[in-house]
Amino acid sequence: MKRKLILTAVLLLAVFSLRAEDKGYIVTFYNVENFFDIYDDPATRDEEFTPDGPKEWTQAKYDKKLANISQVLYGIAAANKSYPAVIGLSEVENRRVLEDLVSSEKLRPARYQIVQYDSPEPRGIDVALLFRPDVFKLEWSDVFQPVIPEIPDFKTRDILAVCGTIEGERFCFFVNHWSSRRGGSAASEFLRVGCAETVRRYADSLQTVYPDIKIVIMGDMNDDPYNKSLSETLGAKEKISEVEPGGYFNPMWAMHKAGYGTLGYQDAWNLFDNIVVNYNLLEEGSGSLHIRPSERNGLYGRVFKRSYMIQQKGRYKNYPLRSFSGNSFLGGYSDHLPVYIVIGK
Numbered sequence: 001m002k003r004k005l006i007l008t009a010v011l012l013l014a015v016f017s018l019r020a021e022d023k024g025y026i027v028t029f030y031n032v033e034n035f036f037d038i039y040d041d042p043a044t045r046d047e048e049f050t051p052d053g054p055k056e057w058t059q060a061k062y063d064k065k066l067a068n069i070s071q072v073l074y075g076i077a078a079a080n081k082s083y084p085a086v087i088g089l090s091e092v093e094n095r096r097v098l099e100d101l102v103s104s105e106k107l108r109p110a111r112y113q114i115v116q117y118d119s120p121e122p123r124g125i126d127v128a129l130l131f132r133p134d135v136f137k138l139e140w141s142d143v144f145q146p147v148i149p150e151i152p153d154f155k156t157r158d159i160l161a162v163c164g165t166i167e168g169e170r171f172c173f174f175v176n177h178w179s180s181r182r183g184g185s186a187a188s189e190f191l192r193v194g195c196a197e198t199v200r201r202y203a204d205s206l207q208t209v210y211p212d213i214k215i216v217i218m219g220d221m222n223d224d225p226y227n228k229s230l231s232e233t234l235g236a237k238e239k240i241s242e243v244e245p246g247g248y249f250n251p252m253w254a255m256h257k258a259g260y261g262t263l264g265y266q267d268a269w270n271l272f273d274n275i276v277v278n279y280n281l282l283e284e285g286s287g288s289l290h291i292r293p294s295e296r297n298g299l300y301g302r303v304f305k306r307s308y309m310i311q312q313k314g315r316y317k318n319y320p321l322r323s324f325s326g327n328s329f330l331g332g333y334s335d336h337l338p339v340y341i342v343i344g345k
Helices: 002-015 059-080 095-102 185-209 228-233 252-257
Strands: 025-035 086-092 113-116 126-131 136-144 159-166 169-177 214-220 263-265 268-270 273-278 290-292 339-344
Touching: 025 059, 025 169, 025 214, 025 273, 059 095, 086 095, 086 169, 086 214, 095 113, 095 126, 113 136, 113 159, 126 136, 126 159, 126 169, 159 185, 169 185, 185 214, 185 228, 252 273, 273 339
Parallel strands: 025 086, 169 214
Antiparallel strands: 025 339, 086 126, 113 126, 136 159, 159 169, 214 273, 263 268, 290 339
């Protein structure tokens, strides 16, 4: 068995070993929808996802969920003939589930390392970042809470900052999971605006200290690219021609206009999963590594979608095949589709 696993790893690395000058470095974000272990954490409200909880979250269901997430991330690697260099994740419970993921048979050859902090979110779900140490050289990481002036004691998912270098060029990745639309989009907008203000302030301060830094802001923003939090507060522009030095470009905006989405709601697609880059990652920016368009459609953003990830019938037909409908286990992947960009020379 051990010999078989070693042989599999060698073969996969032989296939997925292209350098940036060939196909580029893949940067992915995926909301994996309630990726909980089966154990009760007395410090959080995770009882729902335990064997005795209403979802009857057993080891078998957990193993299915783990295999599904691994399959999707491997699918992105296979489509690009390269394991993603960086993977941002949201809705993960703890480091344990991430260790299971990176050690799965399909992802083990990439030797992903983990950056994750426990956030004060009541249910215990966090954001995290996986990275290939052969590509991204980690220097430091940090987390910070969104500042909501109207609610000084507000606690939610942390914003994760992970900084280092790729080919000697300085990068900082921000992983986000902004506040939901619970109570309605308009009524909750100020929460997401507060999240956007916080990450913009942090990112701008890095650009002041490191003028050549390349910044990637990714996550489930719970807003479409044209909504206020992204388009005005974060200032992420629709078109590259609109971006000035120090500014930001949202490649998912054109994707949304072209009809792409990452989650379905009330017979419509939303694109809440965004990847925003700063001016330095555009062709006019510093260094040699820049965001690259798709050869297929000329767009700079990508949504990874395969038939096995889509519900084929029932209430959620044609939308992402989720793990649960209420407390009924559907055996699916996530209620979101992953997004990614390509960075290369």
